[in-house]
Amino acid sequence: MASNRHWTWFYRLGSPRWFYETTGRWLPWLWTLTLVLLTAGLVWGLGYAPQDAKQGNSFRIIYLHVPVSFLALAGYYLMAIAGAIGLIWKMKLSYMVMKSAAPIGAALTFLALFTGAVWGKPTWGTYWVWDARITSMLILLFLYLGVLALQYAFHSQESGNKASAILALVGTVNIPIIYKSVDWWYTLHQPATIKFTSAPSMHIDMFQPLLLMIVALYSFYALALILFTRAEILQRERKATWVCELALQAGKDSAGEAG
Amino acid sequence: MPKTPLLSVDRLVFERDDCNIFEPVSFNIEAGDIVQIEGPNGAGKTTLIRLLTSALQPTSGSILFSGDNIADCHYEYLASILYIGHQPAVKMTLSAEENLRWMSPATTTASEIDAALAEVGLRGYEDVPCYSLSAGQHRRVALARLFTTGSKIWYLDEPFTAIDKQGVGILQARMGSHLAAGGCILLSTHQDLAMDKVRKYNIEPHSDREQQQ
C-alpha cells in the first residue's frame, strides 16, 4: 500500500539481515570507541582524579559503580521497550534485542551491587547495608532474573518472548513504584545518625572523568547488545539463505587459515 | 452478484517458532455444509480449528464471517460459534447438570438441560459429580452442548474420541438436524461419517517441517 511507504524504514529496521549487515559495518568503530573511552576513563579516574577529602582513594570505585548502575537501570527500560515493540508490531528483531538485553542488564546490576558492596566496606565499615538505593538495585536484579528465567522456561521460543515481554512491561510499571516505596521505607527506618543518601557535591575535576566513564559505559552497552543480538540473529535465522551463505563463507575462511 | 459465503478462509498460514505448520489453507463454508478436516497426526488439524475459533492469531491470511473479517466483528462472530476441543472443559466437582448449565445459553430451561443429558445417554447421572464418571461420559457431558446450543457454526475437534458406536450415531443424527436447520459444521475426525455430502479437506503439513526432522 502506498500510504504505508513512509513506514518502510521501520520495517527495514525490523529486518534481521539489515541489522546484521549494518551493525557489521559499525562494529570495528564501536570496538575502538569503547576500548579507548574505557581505558581513558579508567586511567583518568583511577590515576588523575583528585582523591576525595573524606573517603580517600576508595571513592575511585564511583567511576565504575555509578555508570554501571546507570546502565543497569536504563537497560531495563530498553528491554521493556523492545518487548513492547515486539508485542505491538510483532517484530522479530525487537524480541531478539529484548532477549539480548536481559543477560547484559543482569550482569551490570550484579556489578553495581558488587562494586557498591566493596565501596561500602571502607566507607561505611560494612559490605551490606539496607540502604534504599542498594535495596532497589537488589530488587532490579531479581526482576532481571525473572525475565531471564521466564524466557528460558518455555520450549517455544515465541511463547518465551511474549511472556518475558509482558513481564518486562509489568516490571516497568512497577519500577517507579518500587523505587518510591523503598525510598519511603528507608526514611522510615533510617537511623538519624548516618546519612548516605545525600550526594556529596562533586568537584569538577572528579566529575569530568565520571562523565567520561558514563559515555564509555553507554558505548560498551551498545557494543555488548549488538554482539549478543547478532549471535541471536544467526540462531533464529539459521534457515535463511543469507545466513547459510555466511556460514559456508566462514567455514571456508577458517579452513583457509588452518591450511 | 455472487452470494457471500457464511465462512470464507483465504490462504491461512500459521507459523510457530518461524516454522510453517501447514500449507496455506483456503475454503468456503455455506449454511448447511459439513467439512471434515483430514490429515496425518501432527498435521495441524487442532491448530487450524483453534485459528478458526480465534484462540490463535494467524500469521497471514484471513477468515471472513459473512464477508467481514472476524477481527472486525469479533464478538458477533464468537457469539455464533461453538467449539468443543480435546479437553471437555468439564469441572470434576460439579455435576453433569451443573456443567451443562454452565456451558449452555442463559435461556436454556431446566427441562431442555435434562432432555439434552438424556439424549447423550446420561439419564440418571444428572446429579452425579463428574469425578465419578468415566472419560467417555465426560465427553458426553461436553457434547450435550450440541443439544442446547443456538450457535450456527460448530467447530468439533475429534468429537467421537472415547464415544461408543451408539453414541456416534446419536451425535451424527444431531449434526444432521443442525445442517438441515441451516447451520454448518467443521470437524476433525479419523472416522468416516455416515452422512451425506460430507466435504473433506485434506490438510498438508508444510514442506518446511519435513526438512527439519
Added chain:
Amino acid sequence: MKFQFDSVQQMLEMAGHGHYVWTAVLVSLLVMAWLLVRPLQLHRANLKFIARQLRREQRRQGAGEKQQ
C-alpha cells in the same frame, strides 16, 4: 591535571584502599569482558553449527545421487 601517585607501588596501595578499588576494577573488567566474549563465542558456535548442518545435507544429497 596531575598524576596523583608518586609510584606504581603507591597507586596499587592507594593509601590502604588499594585492594578495595582494585577488586572492584578487576571484577568489573572480568564481567564486562565476559559480556563481550560470550556473544562472540555464541556467534562462532552458531556459524559452525549451521555449516555442519549444511555439509551433512550436501553429503546426503551426494549419496542420494550416487545411488540413483
Added chain:
Amino acid sequence: MSNVGFTAYLKRDLLLSYRRLGEAASPLMFFLLVSILIPLGVSPDPGRLAELAPGMIWVMALLATLLSTEGLFATDHQDGSLEQMLIAPQLLALPVLGKVTAHWLMTGLPLTLVSPLIGLMLSLPSVAVVPMMASLAVGTACLSLIGAVGAALTVSLRKGGLLLSILVIPLYIPVIIFGSAAVQTAVDGFNWLGPLAILAAMLCAAIALCPLAIAGALRLVSSN
C-alpha cells in the same frame, strides 16, 4: 452463552472452591501453622514477638497468598475451560477480574478475618489490630491481582510454581512495605491512614491494569 461476565465467573469459582473446601482452606492453615513457628523459632518472649509481629504477619500473609496463586488458572488450563473462556464473546478482562475476586474472597478475606487471632498469639498491641485487618484486606487484594499476572504467564508450564514466586515476589515489595508500615505506625501510635491510603491507591491501579496484563498473558502465552 450464559457464562459470560464478571459475576458468572465469580460465582462459579466460589462454588468450585466451596466444593473443595479442604483445598481452599490450605492457605489459611498455612498462615496459622507458620505463625506457630515464629515463637518456636525466635523466642516466646512477648516483647520480642510484639516487635516482630507487624512484619511477620505480613510476610506470612504474602507467602500464603502466593501459595494459592499457582492454581488460579492451572486447573482451567488443564481441563480446557480456559480455552472456552478465551473465546467467550466478551472482554476477557471481566471474567479474569471475576476469578481474581473469587480468589481474594477465598484467601485474602479469610486471612484478614483470622489475623486478629494471630495478632493475639504474637502479642501484637491491640491498637494495631484494626489497622492490621484493614491493611491486610486491601493489601491481599493487591497481592491476588499481581500474583494472577504471574499465574497467567506461567500457566502453560508444567512446573510453574517456583518460577511464579521468582517472578512475583519482586512485584509484591511495595505492597508489603506499605502493608506492614500501616501496622507499624499504628503500633508506634501515629496516624496509620497514610500508608493505608497509598495501599488503596495501589489497589486501584492494580484493578485497572492487572486484568489487562492477565488477559494479554493468557491470550498470548497459554495458546502456544
